[in-house]
Amino acid sequence: MDARSFFRDAHWLTGQRVRGYALLLGLASLALLANSFVKAMGVDGTDFLAFWGAGHVTVQGDSASAYDLAVQQRVQTGTGSEGWFAFVNPPPFLFAAAPFGALPFPVAWFAWVAITYALWAWAGIRAFPRLWPLVLVYPGALIAAGHAQTGLLTGALLVLAAHAFTHRSVWSGAALGALVIKPHLAVLAPFWFAASGRWNAFIAAGATAVGLILLSWAVFGTETLLAYTTSWEASAALMEGINRDFLLRMTTFYSQTRLLAGDNAAFIAGGLSLALALAATVLAARRFRGDPSAIAATSLAATALASHYLFNYDLPFLIYPTLWAVDRGLRNGFRPYEKLALVALWFAPYATRAAALPLGINLMPLAALVLLWLIWSRAAAEHVGTRSAR
Numbered sequence: 606m607d608a609r610s611f612f613r614d615a616h617w618l619t620g621q622r623v624r625g626y627a628l629l630l631g632l633a634s635l636a637l638l639a640n641s642f643v644k645a646m647g648v649d650g651t652d653f654l655a656f657w658g659a660g661h662v663t664v665q666g667d668s669a670s671a672y673d674l675a676v677q678q679r680v681q682t683g684t685g686s687e688g689w690f691a692f693v694n695p696p697p698f699l700f701a702a703a704p705f706g707a708l709p710f711p712v713a714w715f716a717w718v719a720i721t722y723a724l725w726a727w728a729g730i731r732a733f734p735r736l737w738p739l740v741l742v743y744p745g746a747l748i749a750a751g752h753a754q755t756g757l758l759t760g761a762l763l764v765l766a767a768h769a770f771t772h773r774s775v776w777s778g779a780a781l782g783a784l785v786i787k788p789h790l791a792v793l794a795p796f797w798f799a800a801s802g803r804w805n806a807f808i809a810a811g812a813t814a815v816g817l818i819l820l821s822w823a824v825f826g827t828e829t830l831l832a833y834t835t836s837w838e839a840s841a842a843l844m845e846g847i848n849r850d851f852l853l854r855m856t857t858f859y860s861q862t863r864l865l866a867g868d869n870a871a872f873i874a875g876g877l878s879l880a881l882a883l884a885a886t887v888l889a890a891r892r893f894r895g896d897p898s899a900i901a902a903t904s905l906a907a908t909a910l911a912s913h914y915l916f917n918y919d920l921p922f923l924i925y926p927t928l929w930a931v932d933r934g935l936r937n938g939f940r941p942y943e944k945l946a947l948v949a950l951w952f953a954p955y956a957t958r959a960a961a962l963p964l965g966i967n968l969m970p971l972a973a974l975v976l977l978w979l980i981w982s983r984a985a986a987e988h989v990g991t992r993s994a995r
Contacts, residue, residue: 615944627738634747638718641751645714650688652918653753654681657713659692660706663699668825671699672832674839684710691839694755696821696829698786701758718750721757725921728761732768733928740924744955749918759787760921763908766794767901767925770806774798778806782813789912790919793886797904800890801897844914853961856920856954856969859913865966875913878970882911885977892985899984902929906980909973917958917969926980927951933983943979950976 611617645651658681659671670676671692681689694702705713729740749756766780778798784791791810798807822830843851852864859875889903906926909915927950934943949956953972961967 612945613941614939618944618948624738627742630744631742634742637747638750641753642711642714645753646685646711648685648687650681650684650686650690651714651753652690653714653717654684654686654688654710655690655692656694656698656702656717656753656755657681657684657706657710658689659694659699660702660704660713662706663703663825664707668696668699669828669832671702671829672836691836693836693840694786695788695818696825696833697817698755699821699825699829700817701786714753718753718757721755721761722746722750725757725761725764728764728768729924729928732764732925733932736928736931739928739931739951743921743924744952745917745923746921748955748958749921752918754916754918755787756916756918756921759784759790759919760924763790763905763922764925767898767905767922770801770803770901771897774803774806775809778803778809778811779813781806782810783817785814785817788814789914790908790922792911793882793904793908796883797886797890797900800887801894801900802890850962853965853967854916854958856909856915856917856957856967856973857913858910858970861967861970878910879912881977882907885981889981889984896984896987898929899980899987902926902980903977903984906973906977910970910977917954917967920954920969923950923954923973923976926976930976930980930983933987937987940983946975946979950979 641651645653655677658677661680662668662670662676667676674691677692678689705717708716725746726740729743730737733740746757746760749760762780762783766777769777769780778794781791781794784794794810795807798804798810847864847867849864852860855861857875858878859871862874863871885907886904889900893899893903902925905922909920909923927947930943931947934940934947950972953969953976957967957969957972
């Protein structure tokens with residue numbers, strides 16, 4: 606095997622070796638996760654404090670205080686942490702947070718990570734059962750678990766929606782409707798379903814979102830819904846000025862352009878990124894109409910480009926488009942250099958975050974763009990091949 610073939614064809618990257626590498630990565634991940642737990646229990650705190658604090662006051666019957674910054678500071682620092690975090694998710698998220706708020710903080714952290722990881726892994730393995738080792742040790746899931754953030758929960762909903770889109774559109778819509786807990790991750794959903802003619806999914810998504818809002822209103826009351834509007838100020842404060850470390854943790858063209866070129870250029874870059882994501886979603890629904898999994902993979906890849914406000918820990922959902930491309934390569938053959946490109950994209954959510962501070966830029970937006978192109982080009986080639994074979 607010459608050097609060119611080593612990289613171009615990567616025949617050495619066999620299924621047996623992939624399983625072996627996955628095992629080694631899994632063992633390393635356990636050590637990294639243990640380190641994350643130790644840090645989370647330290648004085649600096651962890652993002653999960655916001656969810657635990659909100660759940661804690663909710664189970665005590667004072668859900669409106671989930672959005673009271675003074676109360677949250679007192680509750681969260683009561684764990685021994687000197688840091689604390691504003692809770693900014695919509696009220697339906699309190700249904701998820703409340704059970705964990707009833708637990709001691711260390712137990713709640715572990716339970717949250719274990720349960721949301723299990724849900725995400727179940728959704729991923731359900732979609733790609735023969736690629737289960739690549740699901741279980743996905744680096745994008747590891748970074749979400751280490752932060753004890755919402756990425757595994759929202760990722761489970763997105764992957765479930767993508768998989769169900771191929772055969773149970775109503776469930777697909779319901780899963781995306783549940784993303785009312787973090788709605789900017791579902792910004793492409795109406796266009797995805799409408800362009801595909803899946804009106805049952807469109808209606809199910811809307812009904813689920815509205816139903817969860819009404820249910821949260823009925824359970825938590827008007828005071829909590831009004832208190833939620835005060836959290837918008839906290840969200841806006843996070844984006845004021847140019848905080849280098851904060852922007853480097855983000856994975857959007859908007860954030861990285863803002864860091865490098867200021868606000869005006871950032872809005873242009875963010876707008877172009879959203880326009881590309883919308884165009885890819887709508888055109889894929891029309892062009893790949895006979896291949897719903899290709900439409901779903903394109904839409905999830907485009908989701909990483911649609912929002913201005915995303916972090917590396919929000920990206921466990923990229924397991925679906927990444928493994929869709931792997932699965933198609935295994936079925937129909939990999940293109941030159943595609944194997945190694947997919948390895949790089951599989952690592953990207955974790956690797957780009959690790960490299961962001963040293964490099965002074967987060968390269969994940971470029972990785973997301975490459976992933977979208979790779980999926981689009983493969984799906985388009987297979988679509989042409991299918992038509993030619995008829």
